[in-house]
Amino acid sequence: MSDNTLHDEIAIEQQHVDRVYARLARLRADAAKAEADGYQLARVGTYGSLVERDAMVFHAARRRHAFDAEHEGLVFGRLDMHPDHSGAGADEVAADPEAAAWAERPRYIGRLGVRTETAEPLLIDWRAPAAAAFYRATAAQPLGVIRRRMISSFGEKVTGLEDDLLDPSAAPEGMRVVGDGALLAALSRAKGTGMRDIVATIQHEQDLAIRSPASGVTMVEGGPGTGKTAVALHRAAYLLYADRARFAGGGVLIVGPSPVFVEYIETVLPALGEESATLRSVGQLVPGFDATREETAAVRAVKGSLRMRRVLRRAAEAAPPGNPDGLRLRYRGEWLELTRHEGEEIRRRIGRGNPRNAIRAKAFGAVLDLLWERMKAKQPRLEQARFDEELSEHEGFRDFLKAWWPIVSPVQVLGWLAEPNRLRRAAEGTLSYEEQKLLSRALAPLREQGPSIDDVPLLDELHDLLGTQPKPKRRRREAFTVGGIREAATVYERARAAQAATPREVDYRDYAHVVVDEAQDVTPMQWRMIGRRGHAASWTVVGDPAQSAWIGGANEMIRARDEALGGRKRHPHQLTTNYRNSTEIFAVAAEVIRKVSPDLPLPKAVRTTGIEPVHRLVPAAELDGAVRDAVAALLSEVEGTVGVIAPDARARDRIRARLSEWDTDRLRVVTALAAKGMEYDAVVLVEPGAVDAGTDAGRRTLYVALSRATQRLTTIATHPWR
Numbered sequence: 001m002s003d004n005t006l007h008d009e010i011a012i013e014q015q016h017v018d019r020v021y022a023r024l025a026r027l028r029a030d031a032a033k034a035e036a037d038g039y040q041l042a043r044v045g046t047y048g049s050l051v052e053r054d055a056m057v058f059h060a061a062r063r064r065h066a067f068d069a070e071h072e073g074l075v076f077g078r079l080d081m082h083p084d085h086s087g088a089g090a091d092e093v094a095a096d097p098e099a100a101a102w103a104e105r106p107r108y109i110g111r112l113g114v115r116t117e118t119a120e121p122l123l124i125d126w127r128a129p130a131a132a133a134f135y136r137a138t139a140a141q142p143l144g145v146i147r148r149r150m151i152s153s154f155g156e157k158v159t160g161l162e163d164d165l166l167d168p169s170a171a172p173e174g175m176r177v178v179g180d181g182a183l184l185a186a187l188s189r190a191k192g193t194g195m196r197d198i199v200a201t202i203q204h205e206q207d208l209a210i211r212s213p214a215s216g217v218t219m220v221e222g223g224p225g226t227g228k229t230a231v232a233l234h235r236a237a238y239l240l241y242a243d244r245a246r247f248a249g250g251g252v253l254i255v256g257p258s259p260v261f262v263e264y265i266e267t268v269l270p271a272l273g274e275e276s277a278t279l280r281s282v283g284q285l286v287p288g289f290d291a292t293r294e295e296t297a298a299v300r301a302v303k304g305s306l307r308m309r310r311v312l313r314r315a316a317e318a319a320p321p322g323n324p325d326g327l328r329l330r331y332r333g334e335w336l337e338l339t340r341h342e343g344e345e346i347r348r349r350i351g352r353g354n355p356r357n358a359i360r361a362k363a364f365g366a367v368l369d370l371l372w373e374r375m376k377a378k379q380p381r382l383e384q385a386r387f388d389e390e391l392s393e394h395e396g397f398r399d400f401l402k403a404w405w406p407i408v409s410p411v412q413v414l415g416w417l418a419e420p421n422r423l424r425r426a427a428e429g430t431l432s433y434e435e436q437k438l439l440s441r442a443l444a445p446l447r448e449q450g451p452s453i454d455d456v457p458l459l460d461e462l463h464d465l466l467g468t469q470p471k472p473k474r475r476r477r478e479a480f481t482v483g484g485i486r487e488a489a490t491v492y493e494r495a496r497a498a499q500a501a502t503p504r505e506v507d508y509r510d511y512a513h514v515v516v517d518e519a520q521d522v523t524p525m526q527w528r529m530i531g532r533r534g535h536a537a538s539w540t541v542v543g544d545p546a547q548s549a550w551i552g553g554a555n556e557m558i559r560a561r562d563e564a565l566g567g568r569k570r571h572p573h574q575l576t577t578n579y580r581n582s583t584e585i586f587a588v589a590a591e592v593i594r595k596v597s598p599d600l601p602l603p604k605a606v607r608t609t610g611i612e613p614v615h616r617l618v619p620a621a622e623l624d625g626a627v628r629d630a631v632a633a634l635l636s637e638v639e640g641t642v643g644v645i646a647p648d649a650r651a652r653d654r655i656r657a658r659l660s661e662w663d664t665d666r667l668r669v670v671t672a673l674a675a676k677g678m679e680y681d682a683v684v685l686v687e688p689g690a691v692d693a694g695t696d697a698g699r700r701t702l703y704v705a706l707s708r709a710t711q712r713l714t715t716i717a718t719h720p721w722r
């Protein structure tokens with residue numbers, strides 16, 4: 001291919017790209033005008049014109065918003081199709097009648113759909129059925145595509161082209177083919193601090209998972225770097241496009257392992273033009289908590305186990321600390337008494353299996369009834385209503401009730417279990433002595449430091465077990481009545497007011513779709529917490545069992561997951577190519593995981609750099625200095641990010657302090673656990689042997705840590721570890 005050929009072909013594509021941008025400018029101006037006209041209509045003042053105004057303003061504002069969004073690489077693909085458009089696929093035409101209109105001319109694929117004034121298609125949205133061939137066509141199955149072209153741009157200027165000739169026998173004379181691989185070019189680019197969308201280079205197997213049916217459960221598995229997270233996010237965008245009413249209306253929830261991870265992926269959906277999904281890390285899923293503190297694997301195994309349900313139920317039903325010994329008070333010249341034992345009898349009878357905060361009034365009633373029986377015998381002429389009223393006002397009686405059946409919060413009840421004797425009573429027969437010791441110690445920091453990530457599902461469970469105190473009913477004020485006079489309002493204003501009056505509850509639980517990333521590390525108790533928010537949802541669950549650090553029961557985890565997902569139909573997908581690591585880097589990670597699972601099918605890394613990872617062994621006293629040297633070298637060798645991965649939180653904090661002189665967004669220091677799902681151009685892995693710790697779960701975490709880098713990997717150890 002000569003430079004001239006490329007130059008000529010770029011010029012051809014530039015013409016089309018210019019047409020698209022010109023049309024977009026026109027549409028944007030039209031939308032702004034329609035919005036302004038809509039407001040003008042309001043002056044006319046008839047009811048009909050108000051309704052019309054509402055509709056106009058609403059639609060125009062939405063369209064303008066879509067056109068205004070920044071579109072890096074707005075046009076990124078072109079398909080030259082076989083003239084006999086049956087090649088486009090009968091199914092495709094049936095699903096998208098426009099596919100027929102596209103068969104005759106090149107299809108341009110982009111981030112949104114654009115048409116000419118006469119409704120001829122200029123650009124097709126990547127999520128539309130007619131765009132599927134861009135991602136799915138192969139030389140073996142061209143799906144009617146003769147040439148697939150990837151178009152790279154900078155702003156509105158076309159800068160490069162990469163072609164795949166999929167059906168040479170059908171190529172018309174003079175069809176030119178340029179470039180040598182869009183994917184590899186995309187993969188070799190340095191990464192920024194946030195994940196990028198892959199809309200221009202989605203691969204066949206990924207596209208199948210992205211466009212998997214909207215109902216049921218799409219399960220995506222694959223090794224490190226195979227694009228599971230990318231697929232999950234593009235799938236969310238696809239669902240929001242394919243059935244906006246259902247998914248934007250009900251909401252899409254995306255759950256990731258850590259806040260660092262959420263921060264890493266949060267720009268992908270906006271880049272795809274989607275803002276409406278809710279992203280949360282597992283520690284942030286319950287309103288009011290923003291937990292980041294990690295637990296050791298052993299503590300996670302206890303806190304994450306389904307056995308905690310029983311322990312928590314017992315704790316939720318137990319007498320509170322400071323439970324009074326009994327009640328003894330003087331009333332109308334008589335002694336009224338309730339022994340501690342009687343109080344506990346009532347607690348057992350009324351409290352068992354019931355949310356204690358919600359049934360407080362019932363418990364108080366039971367005490368009053370018992371005391372009334374006694375009083376009645378002594379003062380037969382006293383009326384019960386009078387007795388109830390007077391006693392309820394009695395300060396001594398009220399103090400007793402407050403101490404005997406206080407309103408308690410989930411944090412308080414979980415905190416009670418830090419006390420070994422209390423924990424023993426709740427965990428007897430459920431947790432071993434060793435587990436109890438571990439748990440009570442791990443709960444000690446709760447009060448001072450707030451909950452750990454693995455406390456949050458326990459608090460969520462307790463929230464349901466304890467219930468809430470019923471609020472006294474208030475009369476509802478009508479939204480449009482002010483000072484007793486009903487205001488007239490437009491449909492639009494009413495719709496807006498209705499929305500404002502019923503915003504999504506703080507603890508919204510009715511998501512239409514839930515995406516769970518890094519599912520291999522979701523503990524059974526976390527599955528319950530996530531499941532509560534997706535009772536009626538369809539699901540996308542992505543993960544890699546080989547990267548799991550969970551040392552609790554594997555069956556228990558699957559059972560909890562299946563309970564959350566219910567009996568919905570599963571659509572399994574496997575991803576097999578590692579797009580992140582160079583072959584040299586992935587070879588080191590593969591060697592580690594082979595020790596745990598010799599027969600595990602591993603993904604194939606597609607990019608070779610010729611640069612081998614560096615493994616340094618240093619005396620303990622030189623460890624931190626060696627880390628600093630490695631960081632300094634890598635920051636100058638790669639353009640993008642450098643991740644320093646420490647074996648645990650203590651080492652992370654120490655190293656972070658030693659590296660504080662580099663005040664750059666390019667440098668990140670994380671624990672091996674927090675490195676889950678993350679990606680850096682260069683990685684310095686500190687003390688791999690301490691991550692491994694001689695256990696299978698440790699090796700799997702080491703496998704994760706070793707597979708984070710795209711370009712360079714340096715390990716620094718004080719003991720041999722390979």
Ligand SMILES: Nc1ncnc2c1ncn2[C@@H]1O[C@H](COP(=O)(O)OP(=O)(O)OP(=O)(O)O)[C@@H](O)[C@H]1O
Pocket residue numbers: 183186187196197198201202203206222223224225226227228229230231544547579580676677678679707
């Ligand atoms: N089709 C593609 N085109 C270009 N880049 C891709 C493609 N698929 C994946 N990538 C890139 O490969 C890297 C790994 O993707 P991603 O993080 O989604 O993988 P993963 O399977 O979730 O990895 P892990 O399990 O290790 O966390 C990302 O930088 C992503 O942008």
